[in-house]
Amino acid sequence: MTATTEYDRFGPWIDEVTSLDDVPRLYRDHPLDLDAARLVLKVPRNIARRDATPDMDLYDHLLVVDATTLTVLSRRAAERARRGAPTAPAGYDVRTVPLTHVVAVQESVDLLDGRLTVRTDDGAVLAVRFNGSARTQVTRLVDVLRAGAVGGGPSAAGRALDAAGRAVAPSPLDPGPEDLALVADVTAAVRAHPDLVPWACHGRRRLTVRPAGALGLVRLAAHALSPATVEGAVVAGDGSAVEVIGRSAWVTRGQMPQHSASRLVLPLGRLDAVALTPHPVYADATQVAFTLGAAAVTIVVPAGSPIESVVAAAVRAG
Numbered sequence: 001m002t003a004t005t006e007y008d009r010f011g012p013w014i015d016e017v018t019s020l021d022d023v024p025r026l027y028r029d030h031p032l033d034l035d036a037a038r039l040v041l042k043v044p045r046n047i048a049r050r051d052a053t054p055d056m057d058l059y060d061h062l063l064v065v066d067a068t069t070l071t072v073l074s075r076r077a078a079e080r081a082r083r084g085a086p087t088a089p090a091g092y093d094v095r096t097v098p099l100t101h102v103v104a105v106q107e108s109v110d111l112l113d114g115r116l117t118v119r120t121d122d123g124a125v126l127a128v129r130f131n132g133s134a135r136t137q138v139t140r141l142v143d144v145l146r147a148g149a150v151g152g153g154p155s156a157a158g159r160a161l162d163a164a165g166r167a168v169a170p171s172p173l174d175p176g177p178e179d180l181a182l183v184a185d186v187t188a189a190v191r192a193h194p195d196l197v198p199w200a201c202h203g204r205r206r207l208t209v210r211p212a213g214a215l216g217l218v219r220l221a222a223h224a225l226s227p228a229t230v231e232g233a234v235v236a237g238d239g240s241a242v243e244v245i246g247r248s249a250w251v252t253r254g255q256m257p258q259h260s261a262s263r264l265v266l267p268l269g270r271l272d273a274v275a276l277t278p279h280p281v282y283a284d285a286t287q288v289a290f291t292l293g294a295a296a297v298t299i300v301v302p303a304g305s306p307i308e309s310v311v312a313a314a315v316r317a318g
Contacts, residue, residue, distance in 0.1 A: 006025060006054075006058055007052060007053070007054040007056075007058065010044060010049065010052050010058045011044065011049060012044060012112075012131035012133055012134060013044070013131070013133065013134050013137075014041050014042065014043050014044070014130060014131075014134035014137040014138065015041070015042055015137075016039070016040065016041055016137065017034070017040035017041065017042055017062070018034070018040075019034070020032070020034070022042070023042075023062070024042055024057065024058065024059040024062065025057070026057040026059065026075060026091075026092055027059075027062045027073050027092060030062075030073055030092075030094070032064065033066070036066045036067070037064055037065065037066050038065045038066060038067065038144050038148075039063075039064075039065045039140060039141060039144045040062065040063065040064050040065075041062075041063045041137055041138075041140075041141060042059045042061070042062050042063075043059060043060050043061040043062075043063065043128060043130050043134075044058060044059055044060065044131070045057075045058055045059065045060050045075070046060070046129065046131065057075055059075065060075050060128075060129075061073060061074050061075070061128055063128070063141060065099075065141065065144050065148070067148070068098060068099055068100075068148070069096050069097065069098055069099060070096070070097040070099060070102070070118065070126075070145060070148075071094065071095070071096050071097075072094070072095045072096075072097075072126060072128070073092050073093070073094055074092055074093045074094075074095070075092050076091050076092055076093055095126060097118065097120055097126060099145065099148030099149050100148075100149070100151065101120045101121050101122070102118060102120060102145060102148070102149040102270075103119055103120060103121050103149070103266070103267065103270040103292035103293055103295050104117075104118070104119040104264065104265065104266050104290075104295060104297050105118050105119075105142050105145050105146060105149070105264075105265045106262060106263065106264045106265070107135065107138050107139060107142050107262070107263050108248040108260065108261065108262035108263075109132035109135050109248065109260060109261050109262075110132065110248045110259070110260035111132055111259060111260070112131055112132040112133060113129075113132055114129065114130040114131060114132040114134065114135060114138065115127060115128070115129055115130070115248075116128040116130065116138055116141070116142070119292070119295040119297065120293075120295065121270065121292060121293030121294060121295060122293065122294050122295075123293070123294035123295050123296075135261075139188075139192075139263070142263065142265060143192055143193075145265075146241060146265050146267075149241075149265075149267045149270070150240040150241050150267045150268070150269060151269070152269045153269060154239070154240075154268035154269050154271070155268065155269055155270065155271050155272065156318060157271045157272055157273050157274055157314070157318050158242075158267075158268030158269055158270075158271040159268070160314040160315075160317040160318035161237070161242060161268065161271065161274060161310075161311070161314040161318075162237055162239055162242070162268055163314070163317065164199075164310045164311070164313035164314040164317060165197075165199035165200070165235065165236075165237045165242070165310050165314075166197070166199070166237070167313065168199060168200060168306070168309075168310060169197045169198065169199045169237075170197050170198055171198040171199055171200045171201055171234075172201075173186060173198055173201060173234065174201070174203075175201050175202060175203035175204075175232040175234070176203030176204070176232070178203065178204055178232070178257065178258070179203045179204060179231075179232035181259075181261065182201070182232050182233070182234055182245060182246065182261075185234075185245050185261055185263065186198060186234050186236065186245050189236065189243060189245060189263065190236075193238055195238035195239065195240075196236050196237070196238040196243065197236055197237065197238065198234055198235070198236045199235045199236055199237055199306075199307075199310050200234070200235050200305070200306035200307045200309070200310045201232070201233065201234040201235070201306065201307070202232060202233060202301065202302055202305040202306060202307060203232040204229050204230065204231050204232045204258070205229065205230050205284075205302045206227055206228070206229055207227070207228040207229060207230055207282040207283075207284055207285055208282060208283045208284050209223050209228070209281060209282060209283070210281060210282065219281065223253075226253045226254050226255075227253070227254070227255065228251055228252070228253050228281075228282060229251065229252050229253075230250065230251050230285050230300055230301065230302050231246055231247035231249065231250060231251070231252060231258060232246060232247070233245065233246030233247075233250075233299070233301065233307065234246070235307050235310065237268070239268070240267065240268060241265050241266060241267050241268055242265075242266050242268060242271075243263060243264065243265050243266075244262075244263075244264040244266075244299055245261075245262070245263050245264075246261075246262050246264075246299075247260045247261065247262055248260035248261065248262045250299050250300035250301075251282070251285070251300050264297070264299070266290055266292065266297065267292075270292045270293065271290060271291075271292055272291045272292060272293065273290075273291040273318075274288065274289065274290050274291070274311055274314055274315060274318070275288075275289045275291075275315065276288060276289075276308065276311055276312060276315060277289065278303075279300060283303075284302060284303045284304075285300050285301070285302060285303055286300070286301055286302070286303045286305075286308050287299075287300055288300070288301060288307070288308070288311050
C-alpha cells in the first residue's frame with residue numbers, strides 16, 4: 001500500500017487486512033502470515049480526516065489473531081522535535097498474548113468512544129481505543145478471541161455459576177423501555193452463539209446513598225443534584241463462557257438517557273472464584289467480583305436482583 005493509497009483509504013472505520021497490500025506501511029517490516037491468521041484488523045488513529053496527511057502513519061494498531069496468539073502492533077508517538085531538529089520516526093511496539101492466557105474480553109462503546117480491553121491471567125491489561133462507529137469489526141474480534149480462550153471444560157467455580165444460571169434459564173428479556181437496546185445486543189450475541197442462553201436481567205434503577213457519617217451527608221447532597229443509577233444488564237452463558245451485556249459503566253450519575261453498550265466475556269474455564277459484597281457507597285447495590293488468576297473483574301447490580309440471586313446460588317454451591 002503506497003502512502004497516497006493509505007491516505008486515500010483513511011477514515012474512522014476499522015478495516016480487515018486480507019493481503020499484504022492492505023498492511024499499513026508502518027507495520028510492513030513485521031513478519032505477518034496471513035494464511036495462518038484467523039483475523040487481522042487495522043485500527044486508525046483518532047484524528048479527523050481533514051487533519052490527516054499522506055506522510056503520516058495513519059493507523060494506531062494492527063491486531064492479529066492466529067490459532068494460538070493475539071499480536072498487537074501499536075504505533076509509538078514520536079517525541080517532539082527539540083530546537084528545530086527533525087522528529088525521529090516513531091516506530092511501533094509489539095505485544096503478544098497467548099489465547100490460553102486470556103481470561104476476560106470486553107468491548108464497550110459510548111457514542112463514538114470505543115474501547116477493547118483484554119485481561120490475562122497474570123493481571124495484565126491490554127486496551128485499544130477505537131471509533132465507536134467501527135464496533136462491528138471489534139465484535140468479530142471479540143468472537144475470535146472468545147473461541148481461542150474457552151478451550152477446556154469449566155473450572156469448579158465456573159461449573160457452579162453455569163449450573164446456577166441454567167437452573168433459572170431462560171430469563172425473560174424485559175429490562176424495561178429504557179433498556180430495549182440491551183435486548184437487541186443480546187439477540188445479536190445469541191445469533192453469533194446459538195447455545196448462549198440468558199440467565200437473568202434487570203433494568204436501570206435509581207440508587208440510594210448510604211447516609212453514614214459526615215461524608216454520607218455530603219454524598220446525599222451531591223446525589224440530590226446528580227442522582228446515581230445502576231445501569232441495566234443481562235447475564236447469559238453457554239457452558240463455555242459467561243457474558244454480561246450492559247452499558248459502558250455499571251453506575252452512572254445524572255439524569256441523561258444512556259446510549260452506551262458493553263459486552264464482557266469471561267471463559268468459565270478460567271474462573272477461580274466469584275463473590276458478592278455490598279456496595280460501599282450505595283445501600284441498594286451489590287458488587288459482583290470475578291477472580292480469574294491474578295485478574296479481577298467487578299460489576300455492579302441492584303441488591304436483590306435476579307443476577308445477584310444467580311451469583312448467590314453459585315457461591316453457596318461452590
